[in-house]
Amino acid sequence: MPSNALVNPQIIINNIAIPFVPNSAKIDLGTGEQNVKAVAGGGAVVDTVYFNDVENSVSKVEFDMYVTDVTIELHQDWKSLGNGNTIEVVEVNGITATFPFMAHTNRVEFAIGNDKMVTITFMGNPAIT
Amino acid sequence: MTRKREFEFSLAAPIGVHKDGEKQFADKITLVAPSVKNNKSRCIIKQAIAHCIAESQKNRESNSDVVASSETNEDFATLGPIMATSLYVFLDSNQILEVINAFTDLLISGCGRVLDTPLTTFHLEQLDAEDLDKMLGEYIVNFFKF
Numbered sequence: 135m136p137s138n139a140l141v142n143p144q145i146i147i148n149n150i151a152i153p154f155v156p157n158s159a160k161i162d163l164g165t166g167e168q169n170v171k172a173v174a175g176g177g178a179v180v181d182t183v184y185f186n187d188v189e190n191s192v193s194k195v196e197f198d199m200y201v202t203d204v205t206i207e208l209h210q211d212w213k214s215l216g217n218g219n220t221i222e223v224v225e226v227n228g229i230t231a232t233f234p235f236m237a238h239t240n241r242v243e244f245a246i247g248n249d250k251m252v253t254i255t256f257m258g259n260p261a262i263t
Numbered sequence: 264m265t266r267k268r269e270f271e272f273s274l275a276a277p278i279g280v281h282k283d284g285e286k287q288f289a290d291k292i293t294l295v296a297p298s299v300k301n302n303k304s305r306c307i308i309k310q311a312i313a314h315c316i317a318e319s320q321k322n323r324e325s326n327s328d329v330v331a332s333s334e335t336n337e338d339f340a341t342l343g344p345i346m347a348t349s350l351y352v353f354l355d356s357n358q359i360l361e362v363i364n365a366f367t368d369l370l371i372s373g374c375g376r377v378l379d380t381p382l383t384t385f386h387l388e389q390l391d392a393e394d395l396d397k398m399l400g401e402y403i404v405n406f407f408k409f
Contacts, residue, residue: 146385147281149280149281149380149381149383149385149386150383150385151384151385215284217284218283218284219281219284220281220284220285222279222281222286232286234284234285234286235284235285236284258284262286
């Protein structure tokens with residue numbers, strides 16, 4: 135089946151399309167981590183146990199922004215909302231993922247100077263696709 | 264007499280809105296009257312309406328009811344579609360586009376709200392084109408007086 139690489143997404147946070155650095159966006163849908171272990175049943179009986187590690191079922195959206203007055207204002211707004219941010223990532227080929235109850239989690243240091251960037255990280259509920 | 268400053272428009276096709284950490288769907292948009300801050304867009308729209316009125320006056324015998332008068336007794340919801348249609352009748356495609364762009368600029372500059380959040384381009388991109396036309400018509404009938 136032919137497929138298209140996801141190259142130029144639109145990131146919309148709280149109804150506003152965000153200007154971010156190209157090729158910097160990363161998303162984790164929050165599908166978590168699963169594991170399978172073998173268990174011995176005595177003799178030749180061997181079975182498996184499936185583990186769903188819900189501890190990792192947290193979604194993540196990460197991207198870089200240039201340091202501007204707008205970036206600082208948005209960062210403050212996102213932080214002030216706690217986990218009340220909503221993020222929608224829309225790729226041009228039609229894939230949309232909605233990330234509810236997202237919190238802007240990372241500490242951000244704004245470097246003042248030419249061509250400076252910051253990484254913005256959000257974490258929250260698993261994505262709805 | 265105090266003029267009405269806002270009214271609710273019902274959408275035929277609901278749009279998604281980010282609110283309280285979730286994506287919700289809204290089928291109503293609150294439209295707010297333009298202020299002096301919105302003068303550029305307001306003037307473009309008002310000039311287009313004036314053009315339509317002038318054109319309809321020229322063709323009065325054949326087209327006497329096309330442009331709605333502010334003194335008519337019909338309700339705004341009925342007059343809205345008539346106003347939207349009259350724009351398409353009397354303006355060329357470039358003029359209509361200019362009016363629609365001016366209207367969308369108005370909406371994202373404080374004259375539109377959805378679920379108590381300001382309208383943004385994200386919302387406008389989801390709007391059904393027919394809804395936008397009808398909204399423009401009702402907006403003109405409600406807030407533009409001659």
